[in-house]
Amino acid sequence: MAIFIPEKIGAKGAKAIHIKRTLSALDDAHVVRTPFARQQWLPDFFIQHAKNGWLAIAVSDTPFSAIPQAQLFSHDQPTPFEELLQRFHAFSCATAQPGETPLKKLILMWKCNTQQVQHISTRYAHKYGVTFISRDAFHQGGAQLISRILAPVSTRQTAMLLGSCFPEAEIAPASTTHRLFRRDNSASLGRYFLDYDQEWAAKLDLQQPEDVTDAGKDFSLRLVNGVAGSGKTLIALSRALLLAELHPDQQVLVLIHNAPIVADVQARLLQTRSALPANVTITTFFAWARQQWTRLYQRQPDCASAQEAERLIARLRQQWPALTQPDAILLEELDFINENLIAELPAYLQASRTGRGFALREKERTAVWALYEAVTRTLARPPRRAMLWSAMPRDICMAADHAAMQRADHVLIDEAQFFAPAWFQAVRHGMRQQGSLFLCADPNQGFMKSRLSWKSVGLEVAGRTKKLRRSYRTTQAILTAANQILQQHSTSDSDDFLQPDLTGMEPGQPPVLVQCDSVQDCIEKLINEMQAAHRDHALSLADMLVVYGSRVSAYALYEQLGRHFGGETVWWFNKSETRRQPPAGYGRAYLRMANVDTATGLEAGVVFLVGVEELVSAAALADAQARDHSAAIEARARKLYMAMTRAGQSLVLLTCERVAPEIARAFAATAPLPQASTPQT
Missing domain, CATH: 3.40.50.300 (P-loop containing nucleotide triphosphate hydrolases)
Known part of the structure; x- marks a missing residue:
């Protein structure tokens, strides 16, 4: 079956179902592209084939009765149908330079029968270099017709079509590593675009659902699992910028695991654009959490450093000689309690510690819990009222009322394999009810702190996951x-x-x-x-x-x-x-x-x-x-x-x-x- 980018085609209602059913008959070497509505006129669809070339398709709702029957353009103003022909012709001419093959064009006459389309073809096909087809003929043999009229275009034309009709798929040279070592001495090293899988993933579920049943869902979720260098960050950023463009009145939040990559991403983006869209925020999880915690508790959080926390553990642990683990390991265990939102000792005694690297008997768990309470209580004493870093997202989740939180319509998480359960839960509290959550992860780098599953943290990703196995970064x-x-x-x-x-x-x-x-x-x-x-x-x-x-x-x-x-x-x-x-x-x-x-x-x-x-x-x-x-x-x-x-x-x-x-x-x-x-x- 053909690859659809985006998965949902641009037509609406029953028309979309019928068109997609016909185009689905093309094999998986074909890509059906739907451009997003922008200021310039564009065809409704493009068919792209790596070897056989391109085809542009426009859908006309003009009935036969509304098509001029007199001499062409004998009236003062062109009709909507004539405007379509003129725009389509101008678009095709603009794609080809002297010596290049013009882009093939097909117009689907949705409200005309086959006999009427034959009459239209006689008048307009040769003048405008376009093929016409009726709805019935399209349903019966549209895939075969498309395969016949596809025509190869030059590499320049392909790059021009992608760059002008699908600019969101273009990768700035500053954002790719391989550009530095291309063995090419020509004046131009070409342009870079997301591959089919990357672009497909970036454009999933971009539009709000129109179906009442779908609209009633709590939020939409997608997961992209990819090997190192497969373009996960590029996908997340491309999607974020596209969401910002399509929904300028909605807030888009990109959360990244650590500060260095946020700084690096900002630097690369600013090489290619003067500023980020006003409705896009790119930050680390803890920078976002700090802002949300402040909104909830009306003061700035004071988090103890790891060194300070370990010194406190070294002093307090003497009350529990059963604890033999190093201070740093015990701090990690206290973080585990916070990150898993464990609220009381019985829950901790029953909690799965798979992947923790060391076992704890019930007596030791009881001692750890007592140490956890002592550390938490000591840090929280006034006037400082401090806490462990891991307690910040826990506090967000445990807040009695989340109304003060700043809400995002769309949240994209890069390096999601490093996020803890409490982090995901905090993010959910900071999303609008019918928002979208998009995750990018590399399970080979480590998966879900403490080896948890996505489902165990309330994220049902079955059937909503895309795997990227090709690395474009490394050798x-x-x-x-x-x-x-x-x-x-x-x-x-x-x-x-x-x-x-x-x-x-x-x-x-x-x-x-x-x-x-x-x-x-x-x-x-x-x-x-x-x-x-x-x-x-x-x-x-x-x-x-x-x-x-x-x-x-x-x-x-x-x-x-x-x-x-x-x-x-x-x-x-x-x-x-x-x-x-x-x-x-x-x-x-x-x-x-x-x-x-x-x-x-x-x-x-x-x-x-x-x-x-x-x-x-x-x-x-x-x-x-x-x-x-x-x-x-x-x-x-x-x-x-x-x-x-x-x-x-x-x-x-x-x-x-x-x-x-x-x-x-x-x-x-x-x-x-x-x-x-x-x-x-």
Whole structure:
């Protein structure tokens, strides 16, 4: 069956049903495109076939009696039917340059019979280069006729048709990583568009339902599961901007997991447009939650840092000697209680802790609950009245009245695999009743905190999920290496793993492992590699991303990068002053630097991993295996998978410790960096 983009065609009522039924007879190599209503006149549908070309279709409701029977245009003003012919002809002429095949045209005469259409064809078909068909003939053989009259067009014409009729599907060059390494020395490297699956997903359920039954539903829900680099963020942003355009009186909210990707997305968008639409907000979940909490409780929330919370746990835990876990692990357990909206001890004793990585007996759970209450009570004492960060969304959910919350009509969540149950529940409270919720997730990076299911948090995604298996960001070599490491160390159900489709991917070079003598040696070799890439391979600083872990001093790394490349050319996403915007304003090329814990969603042509020994070293892996911490091993593998798949063309791992053999096998010892097709500035 043909692919329909969007899924619901533009016609209304019974007409839409009949037209879609006929077009559905086309095979899945055909794409039926319905353009959105804009200022310029456009045909009602387009049929696109990768090999056989394009066809534009207009539907006319003009009855035969309203079509001029006298000499063509003998009257002063053209009739609506004549205006349709003129517009269709002008549109077709505008799509072709000298030497190119004009776009084929078909007009479906909805209120004319076959004999009447024959008469119309005699008068108008040759003059306007258009084929006419009656409704009955369309139902009986429309698919066959379309297959016969489709005609190939040039690559330029295809790009022009997509860009002018479906501008929402175009990807700005600043938003794609592969653009930097296209082996093309022509003056123009072409234009980029969402693929069929991406565009189909972005345009699902954009219009409000007209059917009374559908309109009575609480809210609409869609989930896009995709491998790393499959374009999930592009889909979410494209959909958000399209919703804002189609519904200018409605509020569109895009929630992203961490601040660095929000800042990066904002920077990329501002390269292609002067400002976001007024009804679109892009922010992190906790920035949004902070605003909503303030509206509900009429004061600013005061959240204890992780270090402060761990110090408090270390002091209070002495009352419960049964607790032997480290302070950081106990803090994670307190967060688990908040994130799962557990309200009392009996519920905690019965709660599933699947995927937590360690077991707790009833006595230990009772002690944890007592510690949870003590920490919560101590932080909440006046005058400070503080709380754990994880308590903020819990408080939103537990509020007696949610009337003060600011409501969004459409919410889009990127990196939804990292959202906790309380986060989803808080978001639902901040949506209008008949709003839409659109989720993008990569189950390979980690799935639903604590291995929960979508259904368990009240999200029924069965039959409403689209899987994207093709990666456009990275190479076959890098994605294969990352998947190999993940599968070796994963104990999860294989159904949770999204197997990528490697067909047609650029082969690329294996990721590179650089063994160093010390942490400082890692930094020096990193700078040398980056200088060589910048100088010898014509790569700009914006083409490179440094992802660092806990084994390297972030400040030392930042200072040394600044000394070599210029202080205002390094954008450190985790520095308080530059978390939300670049150091010297937008419109400049920056070398980006991010902690591995906040790197999800970022991307670059060349990625350097440094100081991530906790994810790759043989000693760290052996220690986790000795403790039988299978969940911790899997979590590290998922984090490493995420870090590796940030790379578009080249990945370099620098380490001063021996790498675990099963991880080292996925890397090569040395390899040259790719060379940009055109010099970058």
